[in-house]
Amino acid sequence: MRLGRHPLLHSLDRDQLAAAAADQRWPKWSTMCQLRLLGNPVLNGVCVTPDADATALPAAVEALAAATGATKLMVRSDGGVETRAYYRGGDSLPIDQIEPHAADLLAAGRAVILLEPTNRFTNQLSALLRMDRPAPGKPGTFAVEVLGAGYDVGDLTRGGIRPQLSVSIAGVTWHHYDEPWWADLHVTRDLSPKAEHARRQARLARLAPHIRTITGPGSLSDSDEASAAAEWLRTQGHVDLWRDSDPTQRVIRSVREWFEVAFLIALHHPNRNWRCLATSLSDLGARRTVYWDVVDAARKYATPDRRIV
Structure with a gap:
């Protein structure tokens, strides 16, 4: 249309x-x-x-x-x-x-x-893909940060929530495609009970304003936002956040595909002098994954003399 x-x-x-x-x-x-x-x-x-x-x-x-x-x-x-x-x-x-x-x-x-x-409460996986290099033509890195079911991309990009899983590849030549080997992957996992509890509490506190947007002012207690958000989610049947899930195997299977996506983004980016690019994706459930946008770190924010007010 x-x-x-x-x-x-x-x-x-x-x-x-x-x-x-x-x-x-x-x-x-x-x-x-x-x-x-x-x-x-x-x-x-x-x-x-x-x-x-x-x-x-x-x-x-x-x-x-x-x-x-x-x-x-x-x-x-x-x-x-x-x-x-x-x-x-x-x-x-x-x-x-x-x-x-x-x-x-x-x-x-x-x-x-x-x-x-989309429903930010029912995502099955959220990933942030980052492409870095010190200068055009110089080897750089590819990094992936992932959160599993119950989180969303905003938790990674601006929520300050630590990823459950990180994968990085060093020595990437962004101007020339070289297929990564499994041995190139550096994997870091942080799925301890303590880390999961802290991550979940941060997610619940971050969700409170979004729940109020949907349900209206006064719908959640101001005294304990995390507990109020948890109660609301459970009432709505959104319980993925408490599901015991480990995204490791899926991420490892997907890294090569994500690297190819990142390589093409970098190759076709209009700023040929880019230093840091990022894109994000969400598995929305029902076998549907979407990408959101691409951020060029050098052009995201106004410098002090160009700041928009």
């Missing part, structure tokens, strides 16, 4: 994806298009820019809801070069709540990215 100036992501052909990927004004959206262009699965969505007319947002909501059959949509936003205190989105909201929420973001000069909904 097309939507004038704001087409749905899954409707874009290769030329349109390439054009969107080359437009660096909205990095989250452009890198989602780049990921799809490279053959990676991404959520269907639509980007509404702050210069769009008043009809664009309701039309985008209607088109994406019709295309996906969803009664909720996820709201993300993109401010271009961000400040450290930028808006943290990713919640899936009922259709009738989307427009007032998104309108405030557009008024603040942010592009709104509407996506088909």
Whole structure:
């Protein structure tokens, strides 16, 4: 389905994806298009820019809801070069709540990215893939951080929750593909009962604001957010966080595939002088995995003299 100036992501052909990927004004959206262009699965969505007319947002909501059959949509936003205190989105909201929420973001000069909904409480695996090198043409590293069932990518990217499993490969030539050997993998696991308890408590505390977004103010106790979040999750049947699961075997089986994805991202990234790139993926369950976007560490945040306010 097309939507004038704001087409749905899954409707874009290769030329349109390439054009969107080359437009660096909205990095989250452009890198989602780049990921799809490279053959990676991404959520269907639509980007509404702050210069769009008043009809664009309701039309985008209607088109994406019709295309996906969803009664909720996820709201993300993109401010271009961000400040450290930028808006943290990713919640899936009922259709009738989307427009007032998104309108405030557009008024603040942010592009709104509407996506088909996901459930942050039921992810089966979340992984952060990182590509590093000291300079173009110099050997670098590939690193993967993983959390299993019940967590989400945000726990790794900004939640401060330590991964259950980390895998790294040294001496990577990002300008020339060399298939990694099993012996190249350096694996670190941290699944002790103490570590799992600390990780789970941090996850519960981090979920409390998201639960309030869904259920409304006053739905959780302020005195013990972690316990209140745990009770709510169990009431809703979201018990993956307490499931005894070890993602090690799955991760080891997937590392080569993830390395190939990372290599192509690095090879085609528009900043040829990149030093650190990262992408993330989620296993949403029901045999569906999606990639989110690509972050270039050098271009993520505004420098002090370019800071956006």
